Amino acid sequence: MIYYVVLYIYFFTISFLQTILVKKIWSLFLTIFVPVVLVLTFRGADGIDTENYLSFFNDIGHKVKGYDGLDLGFLYLSTLIKKLYDNEVFYFFCIAVISVGIKFKAIQKLSPLPIISVFILFGTYFLSLEANQIRQAMALGVGLFSLYFIIEKKQKLFFGFIFLAATFHVSAIILIPTWWLYDLKIKRNTLLLLLGISFLFVFISLVEVFQFAVKFSFFWGEFIFSKLLNYASKMERVGFSPIQLWYIFISVIFVVEKKRINNPIYSFLLNLFILGVALNFFLNSFSYMIRITYYFIAVEGILFAFLIKNSKMGTRIVLFLLAALLLALKNYKYYYANLEFFQ
Numbered sequence: 001m002i003y004y005v006v007l008y009i010y011f012f013t014i015s016f017l018q019t020i021l022v023k024k025i026w027s028l029f030l031t032i033f034v035p036v037v038l039v040l041t042f043r044g045a046d047g048i049d050t051e052n053y054l055s056f057f058n059d060i061g062h063k064v065k066g067y068d069g070l071d072l073g074f075l076y077l078s079t080l081i082k083k084l085y086d087n088e089v090f091y092f093f094c095i096a097v098i099s100v101g102i103k104f105k106a107i108q109k110l111s112p113l114p115i116i117s118v119f120i121l122f123g124t125y126f127l128s129l130e131a132n133q134i135r136q137a138m139a140l141g142v143g144l145f146s147l148y149f150i151i152e153k154k155q156k157l158f159f160g161f162i163f164l165a166a167t168f169h170v171s172a173i174i175l176i177p178t179w180w181l182y183d184l185k186i187k188r189n190t191l192l193l194l195l196g197i198s199f200l201f202v203f204i205s206l207v208e209v210f211q212f213a214v215k216f217s218f219f220w221g222e223f224i225f226s227k228l229l230n231y232a233s234k235m236e237r238v239g240f241s242p243i244q245l246w247y248i249f250i251s252v253i254f255v256v257e258k259k260r261i262n263n264p265i266y267s268f269l270l271n272l273f274i275l276g277v278a279l280n281f282f283l284n285s286f287s288y289m290i291r292i293t294y295y296f297i298a299v300e301g302i303l304f305a306f307l308i309k310n311s312k313m314g315t316r317i318v319l320f321l322l323a324a325l326l327l328a329l330k331n332y333k334y335y336y337a338n339l340e341f342f343q
Contacts, residue, residue: 059164139172143165
């Protein structure tokens, strides 16, 4: 897909410009919104869940196949879109505008260099998430925006947004404890220790342990039991992958630079990110459950922007080029496949 390559080159160019200038450049920030929305609107059907969502959209007004009764927010939004205009392309356009739009707004509020943050966010697997797991992608956007209310100490709005996010994907409730993380002081050595211990689980399979534990989960209720049983039947260990080395590398840099950056927002987001990476390593045996870590790992681009902003010219160029190279290596396959899911 040549337009995916063009999108990457454009992202790279303006992100590199922001790396050099260390300015927000609002006009350029807005210009990257349109191409992302267009890529997701005219998405094709190769390697992604297009057909499933089209089936969901076309079943609205009848019995939606495979719908489990949760995610009412997504159902109501999809129903509203269909009433406005019963067209499949219009449906994907509206979903993309809302999902991408709220992420852009969240990054605008949280990041010192928004273009770089967007480049990192959508350059990893989050653009693929927008196409493959639309409900969770929308929940993630609302959840990301809710972090702003933690910083502003607006408790009711925070919990209200988490509830809203959960109506799109129930996994968003994992963010509830983050309200108490902002004022939590965690030493750098503690963060590094957590990172090191959790990394061991990349090489340890817990599949059998989980499947054994599921046998006792009926005590938690029929719905949870059925969900866990389904996960257990599909359980597959992810195993070691190069991206985990990047997580270790960038996490160590983030932690080491914490004292020098000395910003409460950075420290808060760092706690979230390290928690997400640690969970990602720990849940390595649980390929489906690993998705809950996306809510925490999504702040990587914001942390990276803080790092770039507080580094000298030579250092920030090297850091940016390393990140850009990683994104290019991860996404080379998109030239041949239409937003193929990368795990």
